[in-house]
Amino acid sequence: MTVLDTIRGRLVVSCQADPGEPLDDPAHMVALARSALRGGAAAIRAQGLRDLRALRAALPGTPLIGLVKDGTCGVYITPTLAHAEAVAATGVEIVALDGTRRPRPDGLSLAETVARLRARHPDVLVMADLAEAADGYAAVAAGVDLVGTTLSGYTGGAVPQDPDLALIGALAEALPVPVVAEGRINTPEQAAAALRHGAHAVVVGTAITRPAVVTSRFAAALVTSPEMS
Numbered sequence: 001m002t003v004l005d006t007i008r009g010r011l012v013v014s015c016q017a018d019p020g021e022p023l024d025d026p027a028h029m030v031a032l033a034r035s036a037l038r039g040g041a042a043a044i045r046a047q048g049l050r051d052l053r054a055l056r057a058a059l060p061g062t063p064l065i066g067l068v069k070d071g072t073c074g075v076y077i078t079p080t081l082a083h084a085e086a087v088a089a090t091g092v093e094i095v096a097l098d099g100t101r102r103p104r105p106d107g108l109s110l111a112e113t114v115a116r117l118r119a120r121h122p123d124v125l126v127m128a129d130l131a132e133a134a135d136g137y138a139a140v141a142a143g144v145d146l147v148g149t150t151l152s153g154y155t156g157g158a159v160p161q162d163p164d165l166a167l168i169g170a171l172a173e174a175l176p177v178p179v180v181a182e183g184r185i186n187t188p189e190q191a192a193a194a195l196r197h198g199a200h201a202v203v204v205g206t207a208i209t210r211p212a213v214v215t216s217r218f219a220a221a222l223v224t225s226p227e228m229s
């Protein structure tokens with residue numbers, strides 16, 4: 001069975017911690033990933049070479065989607081060919097990279113990045129993290145294997161609250177490659193809705209693996225609760 005078959009219709013759990021967060025430790029990421037797999041995840045998405053190496057060693061049979069974040073704005077998800085090659089070298093099955101049409105910091109096009117990555121790592125699949133539908137056509141033309149809605153809502157303006165189900169549907173209808181739903185999928189119902197909109201798989205991060213954020217949502221609800229007044 002191919003990796004894409006393994007994740008079809010399934011949940012992928014993103015295990016990431018920002019620098020300095022209490023969970024920012026590869027051992028914690030491995031424990032989160034093991035918990036996610038126990039709960040029914042089919043694959044893990046993770047960030048950073050240190051965490052990817054730890055996850056690869058601990059979970060040899062689990063499909064991994066790997067990326068490196070460099071910064072927090074602009075093109076920061078696996079922004080250059082060098083980042084992509086370093087991610088591939090950790091042994092992940094899928095390298096996720098920025099798949100928007102914005103200029104990349106190393107001056108390469110997405111097509112050049114994909115071609116050069118494949119030349120060195122012929123077995124790795126390339127996932128393009130997109131922000132809008134037009135990115136999808138360009139990413140497919142550049143030769144990516146799958147796309148994700150990861151960057152929808154994160155390229156300017158206020159970040160919406162809900163997942164971009166419309167983009168999931170539009171990409172799934174238009175593109176000949178699998179579309180992974182990712183970004184602000186915070187409930188099981190939203191995950192199921194993403195599949196109904198045509199997603200091949202659903203990535204959930206924050207709602208499962210960022211307890212500080214999840215806690216803050218509960219805490220904020222109590223502060224604003226009418227029962228308090």
Ligand SMILES: CC(=O)N[C@H](C=O)[C@@H](O)[C@H](O)[C@H](O)COP(=O)(O)O
Nearest residue numbers: 014150154182183184185204205206
């Ligand atoms: C925009 C961006 O940088 N997204 C990152 C991509 O890997 C992660 O910070 C997200 O947690 C991930 O996409 C999962 O999304 P959510 O945490 O909303 O379920």
